[in-house]
Amino acid sequence: MAEKRVLVQWIGHSDLRALAAASSASRAKKILEAIRSGPSEPDDLGPTKTLLSQQNFDEVRLLTNYNTETNKWFAAWAGHRDNTPFVALRLVDADRLVHLGLAPEAVAYRRD
Secondary structure (H helix, E strand, O other): OOOOOEEEEEOOHHHHHHHHHOOOHHHHHHHHHHHOOOOOOOOOOHHHHHHHHHOOOOEEEEEOOOOHHHHHHHHHHHOOOOOOOEEEEOOOOHHHHHHOOOOHHHOOOOOO
């Protein structure tokens, strides 16, 4: 039986700066105001989209403290595929991590 590949990833400022650089001016303005930053270079995909473009996962869980609109923009831009469930988790607790088969103490949170 093959193991299920689940990516649990924090959406950080580097991810959102890359999204802003690839977005319309009005969308980029909203994103950059939320993170109080400037955009990344146009060819920078950010860490999450880079990882998703190089590896396949059965499920993607995005840890986030941003609003639903921004999370949807990010999931669409990062390459959400219909056959790969993307879930943006605003509040992640130990029960959800255990449900994914991850021990809470084994999860490393990446912050920019």
